Structure formats: structure tokens, C-alpha cells
Amino acid sequence: MPTRRILAALTLGALSVPSAAHAGTRIDPTGSRAVDLVHGFWTLVSEVRGSPDAGDGAQEPHPTPQALAPAPPSEPPVSLDDLSKPITMESRLRAALRPRKGGARVTVPGGTARLGDFSIGSNESVTGHLLVVQGTADVYGKLLGNLVTVEGDVVLHPGGVVSGDILTFGGEVRDEGGEIGGEVRTFRSSSVLRALVRTEPAAPSAVATVFRRVAGVVGVFLTLGALGFGLVMFGRPNLEVVSDTISHSFARSFATGLLGQLLLLPTFGMLVVGLILSVIGIVLLPFAVVVYVLLVIIAAVGGYLAVAHAMGETYTRRRLALGALIGSPNSYRYLIVGLGALAAFWMAWSIFGWVPIAGDLIRGAAILVTWLLGTAGFGAALLSRAGIRPNFAGRLIPPEALTDEYLWATPQFGVTAAKRPGSRTPTRGL
Amino acid sequence: MRRLHLAAMTLVLAAPSAAAQSMRPFSTYRQWHGETRIDARLDYAAGGLRLAAGRPSELYRMDVLYDGDRYLPVSDYDAARGGVALGLHASGQRGLRVVSKGRLRQTAAVTFSPKSDLSLDVTLGAVDGDLELGGLRLTDLALEAGASRATVRFSRPNATRCRSATLSAGAAELSVLGLGNSRCDRIAFEGGVGRVTLDFGGTWTSSSSVEVKMALGEVALRLPRQVGVRITLDKFLATFEPVGLVRRGGSYLSPGYDQAARHLDIHVTTAVGGVTVEWLSGER
Numbered sequence: 001m002p003t004r005r006i007l008a009a010l011t012l013g014a015l016s017v018p019s020a021a022h023a024g025t026r027i028d029p030t031g032s033r034a035v036d037l038v039h040g041f042w043t044l045v046s047e048v049r050g051s052p053d054a055g056d057g058a059q060e061p062h063p064t065p066q067a068l069a070p071a072p073p074s075e076p077p078v079s080l081d082d083l084s085k086p087i088t089m090e091s092r093l094r095a096a097l098r099p100r101k102g103g104a105r106v107t108v109p110g111g112t113a114r115l116g117d118f119s120i121g122s123n124e125s126v127t128g129h130l131l132v133v134q135g136t137a138d139v140y141g142k143l144l145g146n147l148v149t150v151e152g153d154v155v156l157h158p159g160g161v162v163s164g165d166i167l168t169f170g171g172e173v174r175d176e177g178g179e180i181g182g183e184v185r186t187f188r189s190s191s192v193l194r195a196l197v198r199t200e201p202a203a204p205s206a207v208a209t210v211f212r213r214v215a216g217v218v219g220v221f222l223t224l225g226a227l228g229f230g231l232v233m234f235g236r237p238n239l240e241v242v243s244d245t246i247s248h249s250f251a252r253s254f255a256t257g258l259l260g261q262l263l264l265l266p267t268f269g270m271l272v273v274g275l276i277l278s279v280i281g282i283v284l285l286p287f288a289v290v291v292y293v294l295l296v297i298i299a300a301v302g303g304y305l306a307v308a309h310a311m312g313e314t315y316t317r318r319r320l321a322l323g324a325l326i327g328s329p330n331s332y333r334y335l336i337v338g339l340g341a342l343a344a345f346w347m348a349w350s351i352f353g354w355v356p357i358a359g360d361l362i363r364g365a366a367i368l369v370t371w372l373l374g375t376a377g378f379g380a381a382l383l384s385r386a387g388i389r390p391n392f393a394g395r396l397i398p399p400e401a402l403t404d405e406y407l408w409a410t411p412q413f414g415v416t417a418a419k420r421p422g423s424r425t426p427t428r429g430l
Numbered sequence: 431m432r433r434l435h436l437a438a439m440t441l442v443l444a445a446p447s448a449a450a451q452s453m454r455p456f457s458t459y460r461q462w463h464g465e466t467r468i469d470a471r472l473d474y475a476a477g478g479l480r481l482a483a484g485r486p487s488e489l490y491r492m493d494v495l496y497d498g499d500r501y502l503p504v505s506d507y508d509a510a511r512g513g514v515a516l517g518l519h520a521s522g523q524r525g526l527r528v529v530s531k532g533r534l535r536q537t538a539a540v541t542f543s544p545k546s547d548l549s550l551d552v553t554l555g556a557v558d559g560d561l562e563l564g565g566l567r568l569t570d571l572a573l574e575a576g577a578s579r580a581t582v583r584f585s586r587p588n589a590t591r592c593r594s595a596t597l598s599a600g601a602a603e604l605s606v607l608g609l610g611n612s613r614c615d616r617i618a619f620e621g622g623v624g625r626v627t628l629d630f631g632g633t634w635t636s637s638s639s640v641e642v643k644m645a646l647g648e649v650a651l652r653l654p655r656q657v658g659v660r661i662t663l664d665k666f667l668a669t670f671e672p673v674g675l676v677r678r679g680g681s682y683l684s685p686g687y688d689q690a691a692r693h694l695d696i697h698v699t700t701a702v703g704g705v706t707v708e709w710l711s712g713e714r
Contacts, residue, residue, distance in 0.1 A: 086503070086505075182460070183505060184459050
């Protein structure tokens with residue numbers, strides 16, 4: 001019981017962290033109180049929402065102070081002349097400070113680069129730009145140039161002067177009474193030095209790729225299976241009508257689906273324009289858009305599931321016709337069998353997709369087959385009005401009329417049947 | 431069961447840091463070195479924005495928490511012309527991310543020194559803004575709001591005379607409060623669709639002329655009694671209720687307009703919508 005309470009308290013605490021950060025954004029900016037609030041808010045945001053670098057990365061022990069060796073002539077230098085584009089500067093530094101044999105090396109034209117803590121004494125005057133990596137820059141004297149730190153703070157002591165701009169990545173500027181001639185820019189989090197401790201991500205192995213893809217395919221088809229089971233459970237008659245429409249009018253379904261895809265956007269445009277022009281319809285516009293999108297999704301997914309159902313039913317009936325003993329030939333089974341067949345294409349890609357050329361061919365085939373069948377399913381859903389209209393489902397008489405009594409009392413073949421008044425009327429084409 | 435708890439805890443604790451990965455805090459400021467004037471351009475694409483007078487020792491400051499995947503902070507001071515460009519620009523990166531929008535909410539706090547004359551040019555995209563301009567030395571104001579909800583306040587009198595304030599809004603909800611404190615000689619507002627509230631409260635030290643153009647929407651005028659108000663209207667399918675105003679020719683005047691020491695002349699042009707007049711509490 002106490003464990004549960006502790007867990008609940010921890011969870012509440014973790015959930016309240018972001019809201020606490022946001023809570024500080026509301027200020028009443030009047031006078032110095034407002035300024036203090038702004039800075040208070042900022043401190044809170046930085047402490048709470050900063051990336052891991054801001055939290056602990058800056059606290060790592062700094063390396064032994066030393067000069068950074070210049071980079072080979074083949075590599076571009078990092079100019080600190082213009083710090084007005086800090087993101088560009090960050091990417092340049094990231095490239096220059098990437099891991100290499102013999103440690104980091106960087107060339108700063110008209111300046112110096114230092115690793116570890118660095119201090120400018122009160123009687124010192126340093127001319128040129130200064131780059132300090134993984135160290136704190138303490139300025140007691142004068143720096144006639146720009147100052148950039150990477151994962152390190154800048155402390156400007158009373159009397160200290162930096163004539164140019166200051167830019168920090170993964171640090172902060174503490175102005176304790178010094179003078180800064182230029183602009184101060186501070187990123188409290190930075191990814192500049194992540195490259196130093198992290199190697200280039202290796203390309204995933206074939207096994208890992210296969211595993212990831214198989215997991216993805218299984219996930220997608222399990223989701224489709226769950227949706228299909230729901231459809232069978234709550235809308236089997238409609239699913240069966242759409243499925244039968246695909247089986248009996250595949251070409252017509254495909255053509256309808258293709259046309260439907262082409263007309264999706266124009267129809268949507270007409271709907272929107274029509275509602276706007278009707279003035280009153282403007283109110284309904286958001287709902288109409290949502291409903292339209294939902295209907296399209298339902299038609300596409302439902303049609304695809306109906307294709308799976310039709311494939312499963314055809315396969316199962318053929319096996320039954322061949323005398324195979326099948327436990328329960330029902331819609332659930334049809335759906336599983338059909339989805340399994342559809343998944344087979346993608347499973348083949350999952351397993352052999354890494355093979356050059358062949359993998360791309362398999363993927364192309366899987367996409368093509370999925371699109372063909374999806375289009376047919378979408379078309380069947382449109383033709384049958386989501387399974388309401390069985391005109392193209394190959395049902396000559398309504399299923400509800402096929403009772404035992406009807407079949408027993410009504411001659412189906414021969415002269416008697418032909419002479420019967422009001423003989424069965426095909427519903428096809430109505 | 432323990433494993434389930436552990437997994438749930440890991441997910442809960444990892445969630446904030448996952449969102450924080452793309453949110454970056456950035457600060458920029460410049461010390462005040464006796465600058466008498468600054469031309470500031472603030473271009474803020476999206477998020478929450480607060481603007482106010484800041485520390486006298488800082489010419490300007492911007493503290494922003496921004497979406498590092500989609501936006502770039504701008505901070506560029508031009509010493510030659512005494513101008514600064516601040517804000518957030520879209521980086522052009524697109525794509526779908528499965529992250530709660532609220533967790534990627536950008537916020538910015540921008541302050542300017544109350545010791546330097548300020549010419550302010552603000553462009554807002556999809557912004558929830560609160561701009562407190564009272565206490566600054568505002569000489570010019572240009573505000574352009576896209577799909578924003580913004581409040582511009584002059585809670586305290588402007589420390590210097592303001593030549594003009596030009597406000598424009600696309601599909602926005604804009605409230606400008608305490609225009610009497612703005613000390614602007616000329617105020618112009620141009621709106622597309624939405625609702626605008628122009629509150630002329632505050633301390634009036636001079637006369638002013640106001641031009642309001644609104645295509646489709648509602649204009650709410652909150653008028654003071656201590657100045658003479660004249661409203662001229664150019665409307666098409668708009669309604670106007672001249673509460674407390676007397677019609678003279680093509681204008682609507684407040685009682686005692688001719689005798690008033692300071693005048694507020696408002697010309698409203700609107701196509702579709704309504705213009706409402708409200709007298710400030712305690713003013714009548």
C-alpha cells in the first residue's frame with residue numbers, strides 16, 4: 001500500500017513538472033516587479049525544461065586547461081567574427097569538434113581556442129577572439145574580441161571587459177559587474193559536444209532491420225485484425241455485402257474506387273465551397289470536414305477489410321469444395337485468412353527487403369498489390385453504399401427470402417418453376 | 431505487477447524529457463551604454479509573447495523557449511543604425527510529430543530599456559501576445575498581427591511623445607488598451623476579419639486623430655469623457671449605435687466637443703460588421 005502511494009506521489013510530481021514550467025509564463029509586466037517576474041520565470045523554465053545538458057552536462061569535471069591544437073589545413077577554420085547566426089555557428093563548431101584521433105582540434109582565425117577553464121587576469125588584455133571548450137571563462141581583465149564558450153560558463157567579474165559579443169552553448173553568462181560591448185547570446189542547452197562522447201550511429205544490421213520491419217507489419221495487421229473483428233461483430237451484414245461486391249464485381253469495384261480516389265479532392269472542394277456559399281452552412285463547415293474525412297477513412301479501411309474477407313472466403317470455400325475439413329468457416333476465419341494473405345506480401349518485404357534491387361522490387365509489388373486491392377475495396381464500399389445496397393453483390397434474391405420454407409415450397413428448377421407467376425426477380429441492376 | 435508499475439513510471443518520467451529535447455532555452459541581451467535611441471524589429475512566428483519595459487541597465491533582452499526543430503531565434507544588433515532584430519523565425523523544417531502541441535508551446539519574454547527612445551516594429555504570426563508598452567519611451571509603433579490574439583496596453587503614460595501607432599490585423603482578436611497614455615499623435619488601425627477593441631482610456635495630454643478600417647468584424651470603441659470625441663463613419667453593411675453622441679452633419683460628437691481642450695477625432699471605415707461605443711466607467 002505505501003508503495004502505491006509513493007508511486008502515485010512520484011507520478012503526480014512528474015506530471016506537474018511541465019505545468020509548473022508553464023505556470024510561470026503569466027506575468028504582469030509593470031515596473032521592476034515585472035522584470036523580476038520575467039527573469040524568475042526564465043530561471044524556472046531553464047531549470048525545469050532545459051535538456052539534460054542543461055541539468056547535469058555542465059557540471060561534469062572540466063578537462064585540464066590547455067590550448068586546442070589548430071586543425072589541419074584541409075579543414076575549414078571556425079571564424080568567430082560574426083556571432084549573429086548562433087545556430088550556424090553551432091553546426092560549425094559541432095563539425096570542428098567532432099571526435100578524432102589525438103583529440104579535438106580547431107582553428108580560430110584571429111583568435112585562440114582553449115580546452116578547459118580559462119581566465120583573463122585583471123591586468124591582462126587579450127586581443128582577438130576566444131573560444132573556450134568545456135571550461136569556464138573568467139574575465140577579470142580585458143578581452144578585445146568575441147568570446148564563445150562550449151559547455152562552459154562566462155563569468156564577467158567587476159572591471160572585466162569583453163569588447164565584442166558573447167555566445168555560450170550549454171552554459172550561462174554571469175555578469176557580476178563587468179562590461180560587455182556587444183550582444184550576449186546564451187543557449188543553456190547544446191549538442192555541440194555530443195559528438196565527442198558519442199560515436200557515429202552505426203547503420204542497423206540486416207537482422208535488426210528485418211526484426212523492426214516484421215514488428216511493424218505484425219503491428220499494422222494486428223490492428224487491422226482488431227478493427228476487422230469489431231466490424232464482423234457489429235456490422236457483419238454490411239461487411240458481407242461489400243465483400244460479395246468485390247467477389248462478384250471486382251472490375252467494377254476497382255473502376256469505381258479509382259474514380260472515387262480521383263474525385264475525393266474535387267468533391268471535398270465542392271462541399272466546402274457549397275457550404276460557404278450557402279452562408280448558413282459556414283457553421284456546419286468544421287463538422288462537415290470532419291465527417292467527410294472520417295467517411296473516407298471508414299470507406300478505405302472497411303473496403304480493405306472487406307477485400308481480406310472476400311479473399312478468405314474464396315480460399316476457404318475452395319478448400320471445402322475439395323473436401324477439406326474446416327472447423328468453423330465463418331467471417332472471423334475469412335478475415336484472418338485474408339489478412340494473413342495480404343500480410344504475406346509485406347512480410348516478404350520485411351524479410352527480404354534488405355536485399356539490393358530484389359528488396360525494392362518486392363516492396364514495389366507489395367505497394368502495388370495493396371493499392372489495387374485497397375482501390376477495389378474502396379470502390380466496393382462506394383458501390384454498395386457501405387454494404388447497404390447489395391445490387392452488385394451477386395445476390396439474386398434477398399438473403400432473408402432464402403428461408404427453409406421458401407426453398408421447400410418453391411420449385412427452383414423445371415417447368416413448374418418457369419411457369420410460376422411472379423417468378424424470382426433478380427435484383428441486379430436495380 | 432511490479433514490472434508494470436516500473437514501466438508506467440518510466441514512461442511518465444521520460445515523457446517530459448522527451449518533449450524537452452526539441453525545446454531550447456535561449457537568451458540574448460545587450461547592456462545599455464548610453465544609447466538614446468533604438469529601432470527594434472520583433473518578428474515572432476508562433477507562441478506566447480510578453481513584452482514590457484525592462485531593466486534600465488539593459489538596452490534589450492529576449493528570453494525565449496523555442497522549438498528547436500522548427501524555429502530559429504533571431505538576435506542581431508546593428509550598431510551603425512542603432513537597430514536590433516529579435517524574434518523567432520520558422521526554419522522551414524516540416525513533418526509530422528507525435529507530440530502534444532501544448533508541450534511544444536513556445537514562450538518569449540522581451541524587454542526594452544525605459545531609458546532609450548524606442549521605435550518598435552512588431553510582426554506576429556500565430557501568437558498569444560501581451561504587449562505592455564507603458565513606461566517605455568515609445569516614439570513609433572507598427573504592429574502587424576496575423577492569426578493572433580493580442581493585447582496591447584499602455585498601463586502607464588508613454589515617457590515621450592509618440593509620432594504614430596499603426597496597427598494591422600489579419601484574422602485576429604486585438605485589444606489596445608489605454609491609448610490615452612500612448613501620447614501618439616496619429617493612430618491607425620486596419621483589420622481584416624475579427625474583433626478589435628480600442629480603449630482610449632488613460633491620461634490625454636494632446637489631441638489625436640484615429641483612423642480605423644475594418645473589413646469584416648466588430649469594432650468596439652471605449653471612449654473617455656475628458657476629451658471631445660468626434661466620430662465620422664463610412665460604412666456599408668455595418669451597424670453603429672452612437673450611444674451618448676450627438677449627430678451633427680455627417681459626424682457624431684460628444685457633448686461639449688467644441689469646448690474641450692483636447693480632441694479625439696475618429697474616422698471609421700467598415701464594410702460588414704458593427705461598431706459599438708462604450709463610455710469608460712467613471713467617465714460619464
